[in-house]
Amino acid sequence: MSNNEQVAGSAPAAGARSKSARAPRRSRILVEFMGSMNLAITLLVALAIASVIGTVLVQNQPYTEYLIDYGPFWHEIFAGMGLYQVYSATWFLLIVTFLVASTSFCVYRQSPGILKDLRRYNLQVKEKSLRSFHSSATGELDQSQQEFVDHARRVLKAQGFKAREKESEGQTVIAAMKGRWNRLGYLLTHVGIVVICVGALADGSTLLKAKEWLGIIEIETRSVPVSEVPRSAWVPVSNPSFRGMVEIPEGSSADVVFLPMREGYFVQQLPFRIELEEFRIERFSTGAESSFESDLIIHDPERDEPLRHTISVNHPLIYNGYAIYQASFADGGTRLDIEAIPLGGEALRSLEVPGRVFQEQEIPTPQGDTRTIEFIDFRDENVVPLLNEEGQRENRHLGPAFDFRLMDRTGHGLYYRNYMRPALQEGAMYFLSGVRESPGDEFHYLFLPADADDSLDRFRTYLAMLHNAEVRNTIAREVAADDPSGTAIAQTTSELMRLFAEGGYGAVHAEIDRRVPEEQREQVGQLLMRVLHAGLQGLYMEVLEDEGVVSIQEEEQRWLEDAVSAINAISLYESPFYFHLSDFEHREASGLQIARAPGQSTVYTGSVMLIIGIFLMFYVSYQRLWIIARRREDGRGTQVTMAGTSNRHKVEFENRFAHLKRWIIDQKPANGSDDGQK
Amino acid sequence: MSVPHEALDFERPSIFRRIRPLDWAYFALVLAVAVIAHWQYGHLMDRYDTGGLILAAGMSAWLGWFWRPWQLFSIIVAALSLFGVWLYGDDLARGSTNFWLNYIGSGQAGVMWMSVMLYMATATYILGLFTKSDFPSRLGAAFAWIGSGAGMMALMVRWREIYLTDPSWGYIPVSNLYEVFILLAVMTTLMYLYYEQRTGQRTMGAFVMLVIAASVTFLLWYMWDRQAHEIEPLVPALNSWWMKIHVPTNFVGYGGFAIAAMLGVAYLIKHRFERTRPDAAITHRLPSKDALDSVMYKSIAIGFAFFTIATVLGAMWAAEAWGGYWTWDPKETWSLILWLTYASWLHMRFTKGWRGPVMAWWAIIGLFVTTFTFLGVNMFLSGLHSYGEL
Numbered sequence A: 001m002s003n004n005e006q007v008a009g010s011a012p013a014a015g016a017r018s019k020s021a022r023a024p025r026r027s028r029i030l031v032e033f034m035g036s037m038n039l040a041i042t043l044l045v046a047l048a049i050a051s052v053i054g055t056v057l058v059q060n061q062p063y064t065e066y067l068i069d070y071g072p073f074w075h076e077i078f079a080g081m082g083l084y085q086v087y088s089a090t091w092f093l094l095i096v097t098f099l100v101a102s103t104s105f106c107v108y109r110q111s112p113g114i115l116k117d118l119r120r121y122n123l124q125v126k127e128k129s130l131r132s133f134h135s136s137a138t139g140e141l142d143q144s145q146q147e148f149v150d151h152a153r154r155v156l157k158a159q160g161f162k163a164r165e166k167e168s169e170g171q172t173v174i175a176a177m178k179g180r181w182n183r184l185g186y187l188l189t190h191v192g193i194v195v196i197c198v199g200a201l202a203d204g205s206t207l208l209k210a211k212e213w214l215g216i217i218e219i220e221t222r223s224v225p226v227s228e229v230p231r232s233a234w235v236p237v238s239n240p241s242f243r244g245m246v247e248i249p250e251g252s253s254a255d256v257v258f259l260p261m262r263e264g265y266f267v268q269q270l271p272f273r274i275e276l277e278e279f280r281i282e283r284f285s286t287g288a289e290s291s292f293e294s295d296l297i298i299h300d301p302e303r304d305e306p307l308r309h310t311i312s313v314n315h316p317l318i319y320n321g322y323a324i325y326q327a328s329f330a331d332g333g334t335r336l337d338i339e340a341i342p343l344g345g346e347a348l349r350s351l352e353v354p355g356r357v358f359q360e361q362e363i364p365t366p367q368g369d370t371r372t373i374e375f376i377d378f379r380d381e382n383v384v385p386l387l388n389e390e391g392q393r394e395n396r397h398l399g400p401a402f403d404f405r406l407m408d409r410t411g412h413g414l415y416y417r418n419y420m421r422p423a424l425q426e427g428a429m430y431f432l433s434g435v436r437e438s439p440g441d442e443f444h445y446l447f448l449p450a451d452a453d454d455s456l457d458r459f460r461t462y463l464a465m466l467h468n469a470e471v472r473n474t475i476a477r478e479v480a481a482d483d484p485s486g487t488a489i490a491q492t493t494s495e496l497m498r499l500f501a502e503g504g505y506g507a508v509h510a511e512i513d514r515r516v517p518e519e520q521r522e523q524v525g526q527l528l529m530r531v532l533h534a535g536l537q538g539l540y541m542e543v544l545e546d547e548g549v550v551s552i553q554e555e556e557q558r559w560l561e562d563a564v565s566a567i568n569a570i571s572l573y574e575s576p577f578y579f580h581l582s583d584f585e586h587r588e589a590s591g592l593q594i595a596r597a598p599g600q601s602t603v604y605t606g607s608v609m610l611i612i613g614i615f616l617m618f619y620v621s622y623q624r625l626w627i628i629a630r631r632r633e634d635g636r637g638t639q640v641t642m643a644g645t646s647n648r649h650k651v652e653f654e655n656r657f658a659h660l661k662r663w664i665i666d667q668k669p670a671n672g673s674d675d676g677q678k
Numbered sequence B: 001m002s003v004p005h006e007a008l009d010f011e012r013p014s015i016f017r018r019i020r021p022l023d024w025a026y027f028a029l030v031l032a033v034a035v036i037a038h039w040q041y042g043h044l045m046d047r048y049d050t051g052g053l054i055l056a057a058g059m060s061a062w063l064g065w066f067w068r069p070w071q072l073f074s075i076i077v078a079a080l081s082l083f084g085v086w087l088y089g090d091d092l093a094r095g096s097t098n099f100w101l102n103y104i105g106s107g108q109a110g111v112m113w114m115s116v117m118l119y120m121a122t123a124t125y126i127l128g129l130f131t132k133s134d135f136p137s138r139l140g141a142a143f144a145w146i147g148s149g150a151g152m153m154a155l156m157v158r159w160r161e162i163y164l165t166d167p168s169w170g171y172i173p174v175s176n177l178y179e180v181f182i183l184l185a186v187m188t189t190l191m192y193l194y195y196e197q198r199t200g201q202r203t204m205g206a207f208v209m210l211v212i213a214a215s216v217t218f219l220l221w222y223m224w225d226r227q228a229h230e231i232e233p234l235v236p237a238l239n240s241w242w243m244k245i246h247v248p249t250n251f252v253g254y255g256g257f258a259i260a261a262m263l264g265v266a267y268l269i270k271h272r273f274e275r276t277r278p279d280a281a282i283t284h285r286l287p288s289k290d291a292l293d294s295v296m297y298k299s300i301a302i303g304f305a306f307f308t309i310a311t312v313l314g315a316m317w318a319a320e321a322w323g324g325y326w327t328w329d330p331k332e333t334w335s336l337i338l339w340l341t342y343a344s345w346l347h348m349r350f351t352k353g354w355r356g357p358v359m360a361w362w363a364i365i366g367l368f369v370t371t372f373t374f375l376g377v378n379m380f381l382s383g384l385h386s387y388g389e390l
């Protein structure tokens, strides 16, 4: 049973929402249209669809990424339709505006009726119209009219109805109602929505967009230092609402935030300066982060003393209407002391490379070329899934690591991540270096075996010796000494070792393929491999002897296998160096989100109205009841007509009405059954 | 004919008379437990915790009066939970050495019992749909009660287990997908049992329990395949008091929508059978369309009301955690879409008086939107709501 039906029942609630009989005026048509349910539902659906688009198409990415994803054709169309910023697109705001208008019109149209409903009892009802109600009843009682009215009054009062009476021409009309709050609920709900939207609109970027449209400000698309951003992209302190980000390295400060806008940004001036004293990551015993914290100092010319405050996730600082949140963190330009270890004959002669995150450095290679290393990032805690001794994947804390890119003269190169300390993998220690082609890819790892001191010394020695022709020849001779065709074998061994050192197994196989006819390849190949391995083993013995290691255990044997695998992989590593991090001075930057949202309390107020309204509408049932009592024709007793409506569920109200009828007309108990309240 | 009106029952007894002695006893018990809890552990609580305790006690007392079966249910669940916590003492390892904990009273065992019981409830309710006797459905209700009790106990005990794993972690177990799935199953079952008890329509259970069984299946898969039950520390963003109210409120919403959708299915079947097989036994066994429609409305209403609160709470939390009450994060956006879906449903019903198959279909589609909002967003869309990644 809807509210409309109550009206359709007609006469009693005639005032509530009668359609004017006058010819429709244009303004009236507009009100009708704007407040119509069909428009409202259409808009709600449109809003829902627009929202879906906004979640499927990832919003606010750099335009270059969209261009790659969708191609130039669709990119143009999507950008033109504002699909990359659906929620601030003009058409989207238009939908919301229409929704607000529609709801306002609805409220405007309904409120007179509702206010009347609240106050008017409508004592003008006629018996005939009462009988046409869906819920209506009649009865003949022996009571006198006065007795009946007294009784009815008592029942209505006990049942929580408010009633008015009118007596005329010997008949008494009682009009009663209950649950008026329900009608108020309707108003609160819809006004709440309007209030929310208005508040949200005030906090949105509409003003900024308007200014841009008027040419007052201009968006900046280059990423340049703040000092180089032209004044036209600056937003003054007076801007009432914004939300932006700024990254402040430890020990530095900022008095601006960046407001992202389409493919660029604006620079918002703040009335104070924020200094970051220290940024911290607190950790659980598992190494997982438990908290991110920034010690801030606010320097405000309005204050005598700077304000010190620590913010963390979920605990922002609200200062003068500006809310400062811990949003992210990044490296703030950590100093890195790098040792560039040549992966070749010069392995023992490393270079000191002074590095700083976000900076570049040129390095001469042993081959006489130069490479440029670009330091991208540094993190002092890294969790990587590695195999443990049982061969299961396990999250392991590998300590500090730095990311870099190594470019040749043409600017091409791969991305790397090197860990400072060796990591345990299946029972042995390795220095890890991840390589990938682009930042989106998975890393492939180079495992350089560490020696007993957890250093790379042995590997470096081995590598340097392997690249040294003299050493190779000596070793090869020693290995082949027992063989009858000694010199030939020694020569082959030395040659194979050279090939392996320079190009890994790939080079060795290529050479075999070149030299040996296909029929013999497998047989000869195996033989040559054995020769090569004998040479590599012999070289290892030499290294161990120099180290003073006498007995060779399983552990030492394994080291050799690992070293051989690593040397084989070097040819794919595409870097003439292994960059080892020997020391660092950590400097972090805290990503702060700073917002000014004067509409927030408006939005909250609207939300509270909405919630209260919804509960009133759902859980207070609005019921009206009319009773007409008059003397019976025969002069003895009373004739009663009663009818009621509600905007609640039909079946329920029928039940309820039946109870009321039993009490009022039949004057019998309703048997203590459910009184239809719940 | 006139009866003295003392004999009539229209006088609504005052609220104090409507509260029975047992209700008073229950109030007293809840109050005593809350007071003892505060007296014992008050020094560990901040004002939010104290507020939460008062809120929980008040809600439990009110619920016990509003819906009396809650009284016994909450007492048993609380007793079992306390027993489990007591058995643990300070030693998490007892979970595997103590017989009771190992097989019945630990968080993990509780979840298993919940799953088994809810499956059995589903089976017996379905059986009840096809038998003349009322017995299978009654049995189904019993299983459903035990199942939700076990699930609730599991959550309570798990709460303690989290603190035992590492005192510095401590959080309420509604912070990952595994935990909220338990919550969903418990909440939906209890809401269903309420409607069943109020309407006396037991055959609804065959439909509603199906969706609950489906969520239990997901839970089990998630547990076995992904070891989701393992206790991990909380990410900083979730370490907030808001979570404690935001998440459970949301699940009243989801539970209500799930029930409504399944009643929509029942409605469509009834609608069809009335035309094609009006004399079949099953046609008579299903509740009337009016009754289904009424419960469907009620569960959408309660779901919508709570979902609105949850969304507002979420916005307030977001304002505190992310720096904006509304950032069009995919989860937020889908909440809005879901909200609009049901707002439209309610408008159709209120203003146009729509009933029938269209509204039933709408409620069913609503469940898909709900599922996407709840799970799909975490699986397919990236955003700030990262806690539930599969």
Ligand code: HEM
Pocket (backbone or CB within 6 Å): A003, A004, A034, A035, A036, A037, A040, A044, A099, A100, A102, A103, A105, A106, A107, A109, A110, A186, A189, A190, A193, A614, A617, B343, B346, B347, B350, B351
């Ligand atoms: C997005 C938010 C909403 C919009 C745009 C909206 C819009 C409208 C519009 C345009 C009407 C027609 C008014 C008329 O016929 O004059 C209406 C009626 C109604 N709305 Fe909403 N509404 C919204 C939210 C809600 C909510 C959350 C509820 C409660 C659940 C609600 C309940 C109602 C009811 C009960 C009516 C019928 C009033 C009557 O005919 O007496 N609305 N709404």
